[in-house]
Amino acid sequence: MSQEQEVDLEDLKGVGGKTAERLRDEGLANLMELANMKAGELSGKVDGIGESAAESIVKSAKEHADVGGFETATDKREARKDMRKIGTNSEQFNELLDGGIETQCITELYGEFGAGKTQIAHHLAVNVQKPEEEGGMGKGAVYIDTEDTFIPERVEQMAEEAGMDVDEVLDNIHVARAFNSDHQMLLAEEAKQICQDNDIGLIIVDSLMAHFRSEYVGRGELAKRQQKLNKHMATLLRVANTHNTAVVVTNQVMDNPDQMFGDPTKAIGGNIVAHNCAVIIYLRKGKKDTRVARLEDSPYLPEGEAVYSIEDQGIIDG
Structure with a gap:
């Protein structure tokens, strides 16, 4: 069925x-x-x-x-044949992800300011509309904007560079500004209805933790925050599985004081976010005008890095 x-x-x-x-x-x-x-x-x-x-x-x-019970690994393999991927214009980035951002799961992009999280989100909202032979799905996108960073002119620029119909691309992106965490959770629920009424291949939450981080401050609020966050993530994951969509969340970072060596940067949100995201990608600034994407977690892909740049057409090899 x-x-x-x-x-x-x-x-x-x-x-x-x-x-x-x-x-x-x-x-x-x-x-x-x-x-x-x-x-x-x-x-x-x-x-x-x-x-x-x-x-x-x-x-x-x-x-x-026929869900909720045991199934054979063969059945699971057959179900994953419906999984699709959304590519970028960067061969390195695509190779890192074995083709691109996949459906049926949540992918987290986290990194410091200026690492390119929102740029990648815009790019994916355009690329998901490309035909499959060009690395897309031929479907629209839902964009939940929590920090007022969605810029339609940037989408227009990327679409023009790709030779796509600008008006059609813009019409196929359903955008909503979330003004607080409760509103953000409500928009995720409404995204389910949009997926039912439209051909949607991608849901973006940019950024996931901004409201939760500012509204629930201190250890006394942590349990309540994590409970609401878990419910929010469960909603997004259910949409990903129900409608075979890709879900991409961008996330902010904090310094880990326990880190003695290497990069102390880690994503906020704790285990609730990490356990609900099948794929976790850390973005950081590289040399000159490049950025580096590091695949930190995936159920089946090895860790690795890709160097990319951000140009008018979106994400390209660095």
């Missing part, structure tokens, strides 16, 4: 006509979306559905979607 297939909700156990209507009103007509929800989350989201009924609905959705 296709991950984005709409199901007859009334076929699920515990779902009658009125309940199905409530689910559809909340944008929950997608089988995989329901199958990947927690019962408490579903009951809290949809009025009139208690936790017991929610458990029944989620269980039934899992059974219909």
Whole structure:
């Protein structure tokens, strides 16, 4: 069954006509979306559905979607055949990632100011719209902007350099400014509906931790921050798996005082962010006008580095 297939909700156990209507009103007509929800989350989201009924609905959705149980490694390999990658204009960068940024997972780009995080985000929002033979997916993008750094003129410049229809490229990027962490989490939820209504291949959150970092200060707020952050990451990961999209989050850095040797820079957000991101890339400034991308973590790719530069056309070899 296709991950984005709409199901007859009334076929699920515990779902009658009125309940199905409530689910559809909340944008929950997608089988995989329901199958990947927690019962408490579903009951809290949809009025009139208690936790017991929610458990029944989620269980039934899992059974219909055939998720949540054991599968063979062969089945897993077949599922990954649907995975796609979004390339850059840098052969080194693409080689580092074995083709580019992949779908079905979250990729974290972290680094200091000026390392090129937002530039790469803009570039990917353009490149995802290219045909597959040119390293794209032929799909649109969702861009959650938390620091007011999305510049449409930069997208226009990259699209022009690539010989693409500028107006079409801009129309295919759905942008929203997040004004606080709660709004950011709400926009991630709304991104699920955009993916259902449009052909989306990429979701960008630039940057992930800006609001969480400023709103939850001190150790006394850490537990609350991490709990909300975990929920936010779970939403993004669920969209990645449900709609076969790539999710890219940019992140800020801090100095690790325990680091005795080497670069003391590390990403903020702790284990919650690290454990939810399958691919982690550290960006830093290199010699002259170059930048360096270091692949720090991946389920199957070796660590390595790529040197790149940022020009009018976007990311190129350095």
